[in-house]
Amino acid sequence: MVGNFEDPVLDTFDVIIVGGAMIGSSVAWFLSQNKDFDGTILVVERDPSYSLSSTAHTNSCMRQQFSSELNIRISQYAADFVRNFRDHMGGDPSVPDLHVHHFGYMYLADDAGFASRLRASHAVQTACGAATRLMSQGEIADAYPFYKLDDIVLGSHNLVDEGYFDGATMFDWWRRKARQSGVCYIANEVVDMSCNAGRIISVTLASGAVIKTGTVINAAGPRAAKVARLARLDIPVEPRPRYTFVFGAANPPDQAVPLTIDPSGVHFRTDGQYFMAGCPPRQDGPVDCNDFTMDHNLWEEKAWPAIANRIPAFERVRLLNSWVGHYAYNRLDQNAVVGPHPELPNFIFVNGFSGHGLQQSPAMGRGVSELVAYGEFRTLDMTPLGVERIIANSPLTEHAVI
Secondary structure, eight states, X not given: OOSSOOOOSXXXXXXXXXXXXXXXXXXXXXXXXXXXXXXXXXEEESOTTOTTSTGGGOOOEEOSOOSSXXXXXXXXXXXXXXXXXXXXXXXXXXXXXOOOBOOOEEEEEOSHHHHHHHHHHHHHHHHTTOOOEEEOHHHHHHHOTXXXXXXXXXXXXXXXXXXXXXXXXXXXXXXXXXXXXXXXXXXXXXXXXXXXXXXXXXXXXXTSOEEEEEEEEEOOGGGHHHHHHHTTOOOOEEEEEXXXXXXXXXXXXXXXXXXXXXXXXXXXXXXXXXEEEEEOOSSOOOOOTXXXXXXXXXXXXXXXXXHHHHOGGGGSEEEEEEEEEEEEEETTTSSOEEEEETTEEEEXXXXXOTTOHHHHHHHHHHHHHHHHHHSSOSSSOOGXXXXXXXXXXXXXXXXXXX
């Protein structure tokens, strides 16, 4: 919790956003730019350094290789937003250009079941216009001869709108432009909410201030369930640790390594002159929001063996850096939860991204701003991601979760 609380200058805001990292700032910026919304916006962020946020620990990549049309459409908008970042931000010449570094994702299947899922996803992706290509073992070897492929039966690869982008710069400019447009950011924490007649009427801050409001947006990342409970609601979103490793190689491949999704559960890619890898813990499960304990044995015992097995050139490597961050993990189906709660319609969820929040943030900001301004999605219908499926325990399955 922040040590020095800030209180807003007003005691009433039309919209209060709980959480000011990537998702919260996306919503704040999009809503502040919506010509049909002229209300006041408050962003309450418990840690304005963002040092422990999921945003700060992201690997900052995007892909089109999802198994559902909706997630593909969400990613396509993200790619357009990044490619045309300055235009989307209003044409301000001080806004930098952003680019997607197209090394692509490479999914490797080692059995018939996994290959079948890749084929089914490929059909959905190509129907949406994605450039995904299914590759035989021989085709992968021809394109990327550094792989060891004895156990691989099929690959799925896309070199268009898949790869690294500068998410930190996008976040910085959303926050900066939102503030310039009148959005109020404060260092504080929402600790309670008051309801009347089926609506939230105010929030209480850790400083003791009570702020009246018309809408609350839960953009609290891994703390989403804690914030929901303040409104006497529940959501199956929990913090789960994910580990990242940066390493150098004595004899690296002479071409870019795609973001390789290995059957072992380890993924790795080119990262400038170095390489980046990631994986879940050996026993995946929830941790406390403040638990960022690094498992230093995971590199030696899980990540490096899998990497060296797949790319023998990585037998001689040197670990340069490592860290742990949290997924805001949706236990039900690893998909986002977006929209109002039917029992509390002015409480809006935008949570549970399970590792793909950064790349989905442009569509989420746009969509939630539409919900606030119009009471409905106007551009991309994200109704299937609503909380109703959570209440009904009816998963919207996404097979391509990393």
